[in-house]
Amino acid sequence: MEQKQRVEAKAPLTIQGLSAAYQKKPVLRNVSFSVQEGELVGVIGPNGAGKSTMMKAALGLIPRLSGEVLVYGKPYKQQRKLVGYVPQRESVDWDFPTNALDVVTMGRYGHLGWFGRPGAKERAIAMESLAKVGMADFATRQISQLSGGQQQRVFLARALAQDASLYFMDEPFAGVDAATEKAIITLLQELKRQGKTVIVVHHDLATVQEYFDSVLLLNVELQAYGPTDEVFTQELLQQTYGGRLAFLDRSRNHSDIFATKG
Amino acid sequence: MQSLWTLLNDPNMQWIFISCTLLGLSSGIIGCFSYLRKQSLMGDTLAHAALPGICIAFMLTGTKSLLIFLIGAAIAGVIATFGIGFVTRHSRIKHDAAMGIVLSGFFGLGIVLLTVIQHGSYGNQAGLDKFLFGQAAAMIGSDVLTMSIVSVLLIAVCFLLFKQFKLISFDPGFARGIGYPVAFLEQLLMLLMVVSVVVGIQAVGVVLVAALLITPAVSARYWTHRLGAMVILSGLFGAISGAAGTLISSTAANLPTGPLTVLAATALFFLSILFGPQKGLLAKQFIRLRVKRKLEQSQIRGNVKARVAAAETEKGAAL
């Protein structure tokens, strides 16, 4: 038991009994799990399952009803600099008067102190981050003049500029072009190589097995969590999606998707 | 022209002129943030809500001091804000309608109180009616000084916390994530708005003072895609409007300052919407025309190339 706790203390993220509500009814109930270092974790569940809510509650963006969130063994509040967050793209107004480089520079604000101003060093880091997502040529482009995929990559670059160890990404693949999808997955692999941990809300079941080491199935409550080939099974998906899984019908044509689990 | 010259040589008038310019500058700057946070109408609500606060403050103390008015207006502003929150939370009424209800309710109360004061036995009530549309020239030395100092303070806060205000305007979720006290910063911005509205009331009047928060910011957005530049430009537009309003109202006797200031700001707005290089109507037309011409030229070139190519294949076939 003691042994186990020591291992858990080092885990990048440990969530214990997390519940959250917007109105009276909880939309997230008693979720507990612990993530291993250097893993890419896919969070899967139907629309309105509370995936975004789970991230926001873990990051303290919305008040939580109950629960504890430990980042590398300490409360999240003491570890903010270790955590990067890529919100859903629609969460901001892209008509804001600013350019791509400037948005990425915001990733350094947490390191700047209360009155510090971003200077040459911050801009260099931001530029480097933009280059990593293949957006260096768009640094001075007004953000409303970027395509959806490019905006998504700017958000990713901002998270990179935060230089965190644990990343939360909310549907980074939603509505992006093929080039962006490729850029994001290359980036995820790169982060993994550096020993960083990334938790990704994902909606495309067809790519889950290819992208993620572990899978977390969520529908208000935690349905299952573990290595992808153990958790990403027809029964558990059926249970999570409650029979609303049109995908399963199509899967007969791509029977190899579930070939690993008979 | 002669009268303008004598006016500008009058040290009293110089001070009033400077303080109104500073007021326009600070309002323009703060207005940028409220505009980007889609809270422009909040400024208007706060201004109208300030009137009963000022009246009650006057009735209780019997003095016409800007500082006391500020306290009264701030309290009224807080109550109005809570009122809006209460209405939206406990009914199906949307935010904009709730603001409309609170704004008109407070303003109605303010007008009633104002009338009571004017027909009542309050000693030096003369001038309180000026609070509706503003009369910069009627301000006394201490008010002018308060207004100048407060405006400079507002500008200083915006300068120091520019990074924070920018981030909570663009992405409050991210700001909270990196540990910024977002609720505190939002309240602070609201407070700055209340203060700029209240110090501006005497010069510009409750009815129109909010225009100094809205119009310069909207105008500035037409000229630039960068927040820093937008804030400076908006401040500049506000300053010009404040200066112009004060000057014109002081020369053409008895014209209230508020409407003139707002007219100046509106004139700048029309210039911006026409000539602004970023979203201005003329710029848009110009770009469309250029793109169209380029497209036509490339089509002509394409046609020529195609014809040459066709001729060559014909030649080849003939050989």
Ligand SMILES: Nc1ncnc2c1ncn2[C@@H]1O[C@H](COP(=O)(O)OP(=O)(O)O)[C@@H](O)[C@H]1O
């Ligand atoms: N700001 C909000 N206010 C009230 N209810 C919300 C809010 N955001 C989300 N919800 C509700 O909470 C539930 C979970 O939402 P969300 O976490 O966004 O789901 P997901 O990201 O899994 O699609 C949904 O039923 C949604 O309607």
Ligand SMILES: [Mg+2]
């Ligand atoms: Mg979501």
